[in-house]
Amino acid sequence: xxxxxxxxxxxxxxxxxxxxxxxxxxxxxxxxxxxxxxxxxxxxxxxxxxxxxxxxxxxxxxxxxxxxxxxxxxxxxxxxxxxxxxxxxxxxxxxxxxxxxxxxxxxxxxxxxxxxxxxxxxxxxxxxxxxxxxxxxxxxxxxxxxxxxxxxxxxxxxxxxxxxxxxxxxxxxxxxxxxxxxxxxxxxxxxxxxxxxxxxxxxxxxxxxxxxxxxxxxxxxxxxxxxxxxxxxxxxxxxxxxxxxxxxxxxxxxxxxxxxxxxxxxxxxxxxxxxxxxxxxxxxxxxxxxxxxxxxxxxxxxxxxxxxxxxxxxxxxxxxxxxxxxxxxxxxxxxxxxxxxxxxxxxxxxxxxxxxxxxxxxxxxxxxxxxxxxxxxxxxxxx
Amino acid sequence: xxxxxxxxxxxxxxxxxxxxxxxxxxxxxxxxxxxxxxxxxxxxxxxxxxxxxxxxxxxxxxxxxxxxxxxxxxxxxxxxxxxxxxxxxxxxxxxxxxxxxxxxxxxxxxxxxxxxxxxxxxxxxxxxxxxxxxxxxxxxxxxxxxxxxxxxxxxxxxxxxxxxxxxxxxxxxxxxxxxxxxxxxxxxxxxxxxxxxxxxxxxxxxxxxxxxxxxxxxxxxxxxxxxxxxxxxxxxxxxxxxxxxxxxxxxxxxxxxxxxxxxxxxxxxxxxxxxxxxxxxxxxxxxxxxxxxxxxxxxxxxxxxxxxxxxxxxxxxxxxxxxxxxxxxxxxxxxxxxxxxxxxxxxxxxxxxxxxxxxxxxxxxxxxxxxxxxxxxxxxxxx
Numbered sequence: 170x171x172x173x174x175x176x177x178x179x180x181x182x183x184x185x186x187x188x189x190x191x192x193x194x195x196x197x198x199x200x201x202x203x204x205x206x207x208x209x210x211x212x213x214x215x216x217x218x219x220x221x222x223x224x225x226x227x228x229x230x231x232x233x234x235x236x237x238x239x240x241x242x243x244x245x246x247x248x249x250x251x252x253x254x255x256x257x258x259x260x261x262x263x264x265x266x267x268x269x270x271x272x273x274x275x276x277x278x279x280x281x282x283x284x285x286x287x288x289x290x291x292x293x294x295x296x297x298x299x300x301x302x303x304x305x306x307x308x309x310x311x312x313x314x315x316x317x318x319x320x321x322x323x324x325x326x327x328x329x330x331x332x333x334x335x336x337x338x339x340x341x342x343x344x345x346x347x348x349x350x351x352x353x354x355x356x357x358x359x360x361x362x363x364x365x366x367x368x369x370x371x372x373x374x375x376x377x378x379x380x381x382x383x384x385x386x387x388x389x390x391x392x393x394x395x396x397x398x399x400x401x402x403x404x405x406x407x408x409x410x411x412x413x414x415x416x417x418x419x420x421x422x423x424x425x426x427x428x429x430x431x432x433x434x435x436x437x438x439x440x441x442x443x444x445x446x447x448x449x450x451x452x453x454x455x456x457x458x459x460x461x462x463x464x465x466x467x468x469x470x471x472x473x474x475x476x477x478x479x480x481x482x483x484x485x486x487x488x489x490x491x492x493x494x495x496x497x498x499x500x501x502x503x504x505x506x507x508x509x510x511x512x513x514x515x516x517x518x519x520x521x522x523x524x525x526x527x528x529x530x531x532x533x534x535x536x537x538x539x540x541x542x543x544x545x546x547x548x549x550x551x552x
Numbered sequence: 553x554x555x556x557x558x559x560x561x562x563x564x565x566x567x568x569x570x571x572x573x574x575x576x577x578x579x580x581x582x583x584x585x586x587x588x589x590x591x592x593x594x595x596x597x598x599x600x601x602x603x604x605x606x607x608x609x610x611x612x613x614x615x616x617x618x619x620x621x622x623x624x625x626x627x628x629x630x631x632x633x634x635x636x637x638x639x640x641x642x643x644x645x646x647x648x649x650x651x652x653x654x655x656x657x658x659x660x661x662x663x664x665x666x667x668x669x670x671x672x673x674x675x676x677x678x679x680x681x682x683x684x685x686x687x688x689x690x691x692x693x694x695x696x697x698x699x700x701x702x703x704x705x706x707x708x709x710x711x712x713x714x715x716x717x718x719x720x721x722x723x724x725x726x727x728x729x730x731x732x733x734x735x736x737x738x739x740x741x742x743x744x745x746x747x748x749x750x751x752x753x754x755x756x757x758x759x760x761x762x763x764x765x766x767x768x769x770x771x772x773x774x775x776x777x778x779x780x781x782x783x784x785x786x787x788x789x790x791x792x793x794x795x796x797x798x799x800x801x802x803x804x805x806x807x808x809x810x811x812x813x814x815x816x817x818x819x820x821x822x823x824x825x826x827x828x829x830x831x832x833x834x835x836x837x838x839x840x841x842x843x844x845x846x847x848x849x850x851x852x853x854x855x856x857x858x859x860x861x862x863x864x865x866x867x868x869x870x871x872x873x874x875x876x877x878x879x880x881x882x883x884x885x886x887x888x889x890x891x892x893x894x895x896x897x898x899x900x901x902x903x904x905x906x907x908x909x910x911x912x913x914x915x916x917x918x919x920x921x922x923x924x925x926x927x928x929x930x931x932x933x934x935x
Binding site for chain 2: 177178336337338342343344346362363365366367368449450456457458459464465466468469472473476477478479480481482484485487488489490
């Protein structure tokens with residue numbers, strides 16, 4: 170089978186960047202499908218013997234693809250074209266995708282190269298072949314069924330489906346980021362959003378045991394699900410033993426500061442790990458105002474000691490929007506498995522952290538040293 | 553007229569936070585409509601003599617509202633309810649919103665309090681009244697038309713429309729942020745996204761004249777459009793004379809670094825201005841990989857000297873998604889007015905800034921002092 174694979178934003182980049190992106194996109198597809206490519210004037214043709222269903226399920230989760238179409242090809246004489254139409258239209262009718270008794274239709278034609286007919290002529294000609302064959306009604310402005318005919322140099326391509334892809338940029342085209350990953354709903358969605366814009370991702374799970382339990386299993390399960398959207402790039406998963414650090418801040422700092430110091434520590438640990446694994450930004454699932462800890466004041470304090478940029482792709486998302494994406498990509502059902510929450514959360518967590526007090530406290534209890542020690546407990550999880 | 557006004561996420565917050573948010577939401581509505589409210593068990597009823605069309609256009613652009621419904625009320629006896637149905641159904645038919653010859657219908661009933669009928673009984677009763685009146689078919693699972701009947705204590709409310717609101721949180725509930733605002737497509741959309749999550753916004757336009765021209769007019773026009781989504785909170789607009797700074801870096805630093813130093817300066821100026829105007833984060837329209845300057849390496853350098861958190865709500869958005877929102881809110885058409893671009897952009901701008909070199913250069917040319925001087929040129933624009 171053959172498929173047209175269309176990409177969007179890659180097309181508007183400089184020729185050099187475009188070639189680089191195209192190459193990454195083709196490699197990503199090739200990592201999941203036995204296939205080869207023809208790359209011609211800004212559009213990729215994929216050739217494969219794999220099962221159509223597998224191809225579709227693969228292309229539908231590879232970022233950078235705006236749409237794709239299964240195509241069938243022939244030569245460019247009217248006879249060849251007629252024969253192909255006569256071959257495919259009955260199959261399409263059989264598949265229930267075109268009902269000539271009820272559905273109107275149109276031919277959309279594009280033509281590149283030298284031929285002894287114009288685009289309009291060949292469109293009208295193909296239309297008459299379909300009418301002869303089916304007696305269906307032509308409707309050019311609002312057809313129920315469209316047959317696309319592309320005559321390009323010495324080949325004619327036909328397709329009737331244009332299946333929407335995920336858009337975005339090919340994973341691996343934008344460098345690596347490190348994503349804070351909890352067992353919750355938001356962080357896997359944040360990771361997905363960064364994959365969408367072409368980042369390779371490393372996930373960092375701060376394991377709060379003994380203050381939490383069972384979260385690592387959820388994280389591993391959701392990492393597997395995210396890997397599906399990262400064809401061609403490994404989703405790396407790291408864990409940090411974070412319980413000691415939590416115990417330390419509970420003992421040394423005022424209880425109301427626990428959550429802000431916890432979050433601050435996570436950013437700083439990510440910052441330290443990032444350097445080791447060549448990641449260039451920290452990502453988290455913050456959504457402004459969603460919970461008590463996600464106020465501007467708390468965000469200001471908790472991010473203060475992180476040197477790398479922090480991206481919060483969900484910062485402006487409503488909870489319902491985040492949940493909808495989580496359901497779409499399959500992480501939601503794992504995220505909502507009850508895990509008892511975090512027992513380190515104090516009765517009255519700070520909702521308006523004072524930056525000066527936060528900095529003073531961090532210095533007083535020599536937090537940086539504790540964080541550097543904590544970062545040493547890093548472990549890569551194979552899954 | 554009366555309207556039910558429904559809100560989403562506010563409802564899941566603690567009673568104290570909820571009351572605060574409700575108050576802000578009502579104040580925001582009141583800033584645009586002469587109206588009063590009844591607030592009862594997590595739902596607001598709005599009472600107003602304003603024109604229905606004005607009410608709808610207002611509620612449809614106030615963040616924090618998930619949906620609203622024009623309602624009509626009566627007492628709770630079957631006679632009262634019958635009379636009201638007989639009064640409103642013909643009007644609804646006349647408005648073309650229910651065609652009994654074609655459309656099936658259902659009654660959805662909720663009841664709170666003590667009455668001499670159950671919810672099911674009153675739903676069935678109302679259904680029979682509508683059937684007697686119109687002969688329409690009942691379809692409980694997939695009706696074309698729904699009449700909602702709510703019996704609550706000593707009042708019955710009816711409505712048949714549920715108009716979707718923008719969601720998000722009420723503007724003013726989350727504190728103030730300062731947003732870098734250019735004449736382009738992305739930044740107004742980024743501002744809109746932060747308004748959506750309840751921030752008050754101040755906009756900072758760095759005027760690159762003489763390297764650009766005409767951008768301030770576009771910024772003012774788009775600020776007016778954003779003000780529509782900020783009922784109850786003034787969208788403040790500030791400008792900075794940025795041309796001198798650009799001239800300085802063009803003279804003192806390698807040409808390829810111009811764009812990164814320009815962006816870095818903007819973040820730092822925003823950081824300085826933020827303190828004066830009590831803003832707690834910087835916002836910009838960055839979308840990863842969208843243009844050459846938005847690589848991870850460039851973002852890392854340009855954000856290095858900004859102390860406040862930087863939110864880029866569009867970081868994971870595709871260009872088409874950003875444009876779609878810009879069109880929806882009306883800023884797009886202003887953004888695309890040609891303004892000649894920025895003549896300070898070098899022939900080969902850096903796409904992979906080296907942080908060490910960036911810091912070394914910033915220090916060598918004493919950039920911080922220049923930025924502090926630049927921040928002094930701030931001016932508030934009234935529009």
